[in-house]
Amino acid sequence: MLREATNLIVENDDMPETFATVGAITRAEVMGEICHHLAPFQIGEKPITGATVITKDLAIDSLAVMDMVMEIEDRFDVSIPMNVVAEIYTVDELADTVLKLRARR
Amino acid sequence: MGLLDRHAGLVSLYSEVRATGADPFQIRMERVLSPTEAIINGKKTLLVGTNNYFGLTFDPSCMEAAIEAIRAEGTGTTGSRIANGSYSEHVALEEEIAAFYGKKHCMVFTTGYQANLGIISNLVGAEDFLLIDADSHASIYDACKQTQAEVVRFKHNDPASLEARLRRLGDKPGNRLVVLEGIYSMLGDSAPLKEFVAVCKKYKAYVLIDEAHSLGALGDNGLGLCEKEGVLDDCHFIVGTFSKTLGAIGGYCVSNDPDFDVLRVTTRSYMFTASLPPSIVASVRQALKVVKAHPELRTHLWDNVATLYEGLKAKGFTLGPEHGPVVGVHLPDKMLAIGFWRAMLDAGVYVNVAIPPATPNGVSLLRCSVSAAHTKQQLDLMVEVMTGIGRQMGVIPAGPEQRAAGGTR
Numbered sequence: 001m002l003r004e005a006t007n008l009i010v011e012n013d014d015m016p017e018t019f020a021t022v023g024a025i026t027r028a029e030v031m032g033e034i035c036h037h038l039a040p041f042q043i044g045e046k047p048i049t050g051a052t053v054i055t056k057d058l059a060i061d062s063l064a065v066m067d068m069v070m071e072i073e074d075r076f077d078v079s080i081p082m083n084v085v086a087e088i089y090t091v092d093e094l095a096d097t098v099l100k101l102r103a104r105r
Numbered sequence: 106m107g108l109l110d111r112h113a114g115l116v117s118l119y120s121e122v123r124a125t126g127a128d129p130f131q132i133r134m135e136r137v138l139s140p141t142e143a144i145i146n147g148k149k150t151l152l153v154g155t156n157n158y159f160g161l162t163f164d165p166s167c168m169e170a171a172i173e174a175i176r177a178e179g180t181g182t183t184g185s186r187i188a189n190g191s192y193s194e195h196v197a198l199e200e201e202i203a204a205f206y207g208k209k210h211c212m213v214f215t216t217g218y219q220a221n222l223g224i225i226s227n228l229v230g231a232e233d234f235l236l237i238d239a240d241s242h243a244s245i246y247d248a249c250k251q252t253q254a255e256v257v258r259f260k261h262n263d264p265a266s267l268e269a270r271l272r273r274l275g276d277k278p279g280n281r282l283v284v285l286e287g288i289y290s291m292l293g294d295s296a297p298l299k300e301f302v303a304v305c306k307k308y309k310a311y312v313l314i315d316e317a318h319s320l321g322a323l324g325d326n327g328l329g330l331c332e333k334e335g336v337l338d339d340c341h342f343i344v345g346t347f348s349k350t351l352g353a354i355g356g357y358c359v360s361n362d363p364d365f366d367v368l369r370v371t372t373r374s375y376m377f378t379a380s381l382p383p384s385i386v387a388s389v390r391q392a393l394k395v396v397k398a399h400p401e402l403r404t405h406l407w408d409n410v411a412t413l414y415e416g417l418k419a420k421g422f423t424l425g426p427e428h429g430p431v432v433g434v435h436l437p438d439k440m441l442a443i444g445f446w447r448a449m450l451d452a453g454v455y456v457n458v459a460i461p462p463a464t465p466n467g468v469s470l471l472r473c474s475v476s477a478a479h480t481k482q483q484l485d486l487m488v489e490v491m492t493g494i495g496r497q498m499g500v501i502p503a504g505p506e507q508r509a510a511g512g513t514r
C-alpha cells in the first residue's frame with residue numbers, strides 16, 4: 001500500500017535527530033525526511049507520495065531542489081552529485097538514490 | 106509547440122513583473138554622466154548599483170590611454186588570442202596582473218564570465234570532483250555543466266559543510282577543486298577563507314577563488330580576500346574581472362601552476378572568441394596603475410560603505426550580514442521589491458533589483474553597490490530616499506515624527 005507523506009512525517013518526527021548517521025536506515029525514514037523537506041512546496045491538498053514528480057507536482061524551483069537535497073545529504077551523510085540530482089524526477093527516485101549511496105559507504 | 110514554449114514559466118513571471126508598469130530588466134541609461142550619475146527616463150539619476158567600485162570608468166588617465174590605443178592600434182583585434190588576436194599589450198597586461206599577485210602565470214579573457222567558465226571546466230574532468238558554494242555566480246554554475254567532473258554543492262560560506270562533503274569522498278581517486286568567491290555578489294558577504302583553506306589543505310583540495318567583487322576593495326594592495334586573509338599562496342587559482350573595479354570589461358586567471366599555459370590551448374572560451382580590443386587593454390593597464398598608486402580609493406570606498414550600510418541599518422532595513430561594497434537590502438517579497446525599486450527610480454536613485462530565481466534562498470533584494478566616487482551627500486540622499494519609501498511601503502518602522510502623528514489620532 002502506498003503510504004502518504006503526511007503519515008511518514010508524523011512517524012519521522014518521533015525519531016531522534018542523530019539516528020541517521022548511526023547504523024542502517026530504512027526506506028521509510030528516507031521518505032519521511034524527503035517529504036518533510038518538500039512539505040512547504042506542496043500544492044493544495046495533493047499529497048506527496050513516492051510518485052510525486054518533484055519539479056512538476058510541487059511549487060519548487062531547481063535551486064530550492066538543490067537546497068533540499070543538501071539537507072537530505074547531511075541528514076543521511078551522503079553526497080549526491082549535481083549531475084545525479086539532475087536525473088532525479090520523483091520522490092521515489094531520490095529515496096532510492098540516498099539508499100544506494102548509503103549502501104556504498 | 107513553439108521553440109520558446111519551454112520558457113513559459115519565466116515568461117509568466119516576467120509578465121507579472123511588467124504588469125507593475127516597471128521593467129527593471131529593460132532599463133535604459135539614456136546618458137551616463139559620471140560614475141555616479143546618469144539620465145534615466147529623462148531625469149538625472151543617482152547611480153547606486155553599477156559595480157563601479159573605484160569610479161574608474163571616467164578616470165581621465167584611463168580614458169586617455171584607451172583613446173590613444175584606438176588611434177595607435179584600431180578599434181578591435183578581429184581575432185582570437187590563439188590566432189591574430191594576441192598583441193604585445195595583451196601579453197604585457199598578463200605580465201602586469203601576474204606581477205600584481207606575485208604569481209607566475211596569467212591568462213586574460215574577454216570577460217570574467219568566460220574566465221570562470223573556461224578555467225573551472227578545464228581544471229577538472231572525469232573522475233575529478235568539483236565542490237562549489239551554493240551561492241556561486243552563474244558563470245561558476247555554467248562551468249559545472251561543461252565538465253565531466255562530479256559536482257557537489259556545499260552550504261554557503263560554511264567550511265563544515267565543505268568538510269563533510271570532502272570527507273564523504275573518502276579515498277576515491279581524482280582531484281578535488283573547491284570554488285569560492287571573495288565577496289558574494291548579491292549580499293556582499295565574504296567567504297571565511299582561512300577556515301576554507303584549512304579544510305582544503307586537510308583534504309588536499311585545490312582552491313580557486315573568484316575575486317570579481319573584491320579586487321581593489323580588499324587587502325593592503327587590493328588583491329582581494331586572498332590577500333586580506335593572508336592565504337595568497339594557498340589559493341592555487343585566482344579569477345577576477347575588469348568589469349567592476351577596473352571600469353572596463355574582461356577577465357583573468359592567475360596561478361603558479363607550472364603547466365598553467367596549457368590552458369591556452371584547451372580552454373574553448375579563450376580560444377574561440379575574439380580577444381579584448383586595444384582600447385580596453387590600455388584602459389585596464391592604466392586602471393591597474395591607478396589602483397596601485399591610489400590606496401586612498403579603497404579607504405574612500407569603505408568609508409562610503411559604512412555610510413550607506415550604517416545609514417540603512419539605523420533606519421531598520423534588513424541588510425546582508427557584513428559591510429561590503431555590495432549592500433543587499435532584503436525585502437519581504439518579489440512584487441514589493443519591484444515596486445520599491447520603481448519608487449526609488451522615480452525618486453531619482455538607481456539600484457539593482459534581484460529576485461528569484463537569480464537570488465539565493467528565494468530572497469528578494471535591492472542590491473546597492475557603493476563607489477569610492479560617491480560623495481557623502483549622495484549616500485545620505487540615498488538613505489533618505491530609501492527610508493521615505495521604506496516607511497511608506499511599511500518595510501521599516503515609521504519614523505518618530507510619523508509615530509507621533511499617529512498617536513494624536
Ligand SMILES: Cc1ncc(COP(=O)(O)O)c(C=O)c1O
Pocket residue numbers: 216217218219221242244286290315317318346347348354355356
Ligand atoms: C562573482 C562574479 N564572477 C564573475 C562575474 C563575471 O564578470 P564579467 O562581467 O567580467 O563577465 C561576475 C559579474 O557579474 C561576478 O559577480
